[in-house]
Amino acid sequence: MERTTLLTSFQDFGLADPISRALKEENYHTPTPIQAQTIPIALTGRDVVGIAQTGTGKTAAFALPILHRILENRTRPQPKSCRVLVLSPTRELSGQILDSFNAYGRHIRLTSALAIGGVPMGRQVRSVMQGIEVMVATPGRLLDLVQSNGLKLNQVEFLVLDEADRMLDMGFINDIRKVVAKLPIKRQTLFFSATMPKDIAELAESMLRDPARVAVTPVASTVERITQRILQVDFAAKPAILAQLLKQEPVDRALIFTRTKHGADKVVKGLAKVGIRADAIHGNKSQNNRERALAAFRSGEIRTLVATDIAARGIDVDGISHVVNYDLPNVPETYVHRIGRTARAGAEGVAISLIAGAEEMGYLRDIERLIRIALPREDRRTPGSRDAAPAPAQHRGGRSAPRAHTVRSNDAGQPSKGPRRRRRGGGNNAPPQPNRHEGPRPAQQGGKSQAGHSEGIQGVAFLHRESRPNNQSNRSHRPQR
Template sequence: MTYSVIPTPSSTQTPAAFPASIPLPAPVAGSIPNPAPVAGAGFAAFNLAAPLTRALAEENYTRPTPIQLATIPVAMSGRDVVGIAQTGTGKTAAFALPILHRLAGDRRRVLPGETRVLVLSPTRELSGQILDSFRAYGRHLRPAAALAIGGVPIHGQRRAVAHGIEILVATPGRLLDLVDCRALRLDRVEVLVLDEADRMLDMGFIRDIRRIVALTPPSRQTLFFSATMPREIADLAGQMLRDPARVAVTPVASTAERVSQRVIHVERAAKPQTLAGLLEAAPQRLTLVFTRTKHGADKVVRYLNRGGLAAEAIHGNKSQNQRERVLAGFRAGRIKTLVATDIAARGIDVDGIGLVVNYDLPNIPESYVHRIGRTARAGATGEAVSLCSGEERAFLRDIEKLIRQNIPASGRPQVAPAGAHPQAVPAGARPYQGPPRGNGRPSRGGFHRGQRQGEGRRQGGGQGYRGRQASF
């Protein structure tokens, strides 16, 4: 069985490469054919329930995005969907609106400890944003909805599901905590949504997802979204979905046309000063800086702050309250520079980011596309600058091969003083102290005091990094 293809209407987004054939269970008898999306149609073409139409008008949403045009009619028909879509394409509304339309037509009572709709997402921030979207679109329906995420006490979440809810948005680990303590049952789930499935795979949640899926009824509708489609994700989709329609927009190998890209070749020790210069050149624009590790993000923030440049970090070691405060400040423009790891950035959905800086180049080429896609949104233009050290040139070649273009270099290569330690600061840069190192001698195991084991490894390589991902 192969995927049925939903054509996407013409737009700046183009159809993505997608596996031509993935083994799937036999199709369900009487499955509904794909409705054809109409380019240029408004939300009225979907015949959504009146409370939803009213909420969309209040949000000033008039024209659906390509993924919404392609997904909403299929999802409203009850058919399974597998979609390739990146952040910023409007995919949350693509699954939230059909779900709310379904609930509007059947407000039956939910039994204690059960949920009708289950949405799985990889991070706390993204889960919160999804729930906010459900509440915004469903403000005139007022569905019983709750959040189940780690990093906060479980007691309030147990109370939230005790009387039964219509929509539960959850991260996999906390969801299973609720199941294991018998606060929640999944055998009456009507709709299951997996959002950013590839990131859940990267974070080590694949076994949790398989267990969760096994606890839901086979008759459920499944809406499956991923920014990329590696083999493991394709296999998981094949096992979960029944005769799904396929939607694909914004291929992972494409970069936004309105993003100006350039690379600065720089010695590793000169990166802090180079970053500071980029920020000083346009101090009022929102800037998102990517580092490979949590510890690296904190080091960058300390360097910038000591030089008089305000910046904040967001990563898995921050408390939930800290992360929410920082994100709120960044959205409001009070915080101009945000330093993040790839995983933490999946929860950042902010328009108006003018500059993305790859302080550390990713060793996974697709991550580059995800990163720079944070700028040039909602019709705006943006800039993406990559700081490439000698040891990262192989990563740069892989990125250029993926996006099928050479990223132009700008400026002279930035060189650190001769004999400088890789983390030293070049002459003329602001003083950077770094974390306490004791007497400077390596401690047992070869790591300096204040340095975590596994830091500095290539992303995705070794159990040290995987452990840090899974702990997020």
């Protein structure tokens, strides 16, 4: 890792005056650790590999030096081209990254565009017709634009890959390779990932030239301010117990995680029957529906949002008091990612997991091994019950799935056939399959373990992510996205 003298004020970076003014207006004063490490290196034009979670401020860590370097050599973009290309795994995260670029570049008349699935492509084609400076995109829609001759990549000077490990999870790695093959060899590349499994390390090595390596966050730790609880329940009792929790707990906002899109819709319908208003966000929802649900959640119009892991990636909402794992995740790191949605910005938070059946108990053991904490359990099962939950049969440990086992269409789970021998290799661990532009193509890396390391980079799991509310001028002192 790079050893540099860390700067303690944004003024120390020597950023261009229009950018410094925007930061003052955003009320940003003190850089976060990832910003303090990354910005000085990126300003020199060197490639960077950063290991950092969502919420550590990495968006500003790459956006600020890129904007400064654009201003140093301000040229008019050629038609159908962009100078900066940022790839991110989801629509929501892409939109938030673009918002950050526009906020920091508000005084430089930045030209920018968003290319995501779920919305008509025609408008996106028109937005890049005259050429733009910054393009933020999901890989699927970006390739659509390129293949339809709506966008040319031969003028890209800066490439950013954000949340590379999640893009691997979602089956985007081949799309990324196709995109990179179309880029100029001479460019600056900034590569960020929360973890560094073998596949991601190999991808980074193939894309970057003599990169500086920066990292923040201890391995596999969870936030002390989160109160974590485990409820052992009968599978059939999960809907009733969830409703009971939402009525009895002091909930400001609750984020409920399910393993499948079908499961998310089912939870919303079940809560509606007992008078609890909720909405779901997942890959089968249109972009407009997802944005309306997020807006209602942010405003407090609804206090309960049900989400799959892929759709939740990039949700940037303050004030989430409770995270409930309706289905326990089969990848231990995902548990850390999920519960990090609460207890942000110094607040307290509660994470409750409903566990039914031997398979989810196995997932729990993997989680406890990762975070090195024995979580407190409360047994609410019917006396004498040993309910084998009909949860989707997924193996623990791997991040990708063989093609033959990838769950498609509406994520419907398959009944469990009872306790399974635990497997550490790959398996049917692919995330739910949303439509082409948001989510995974069939994963190509089946059977690969995520435990690999490259050149001393260790796997790092999520901590919490502090965020700032959208559209507010009085923001946190540290840019978080």
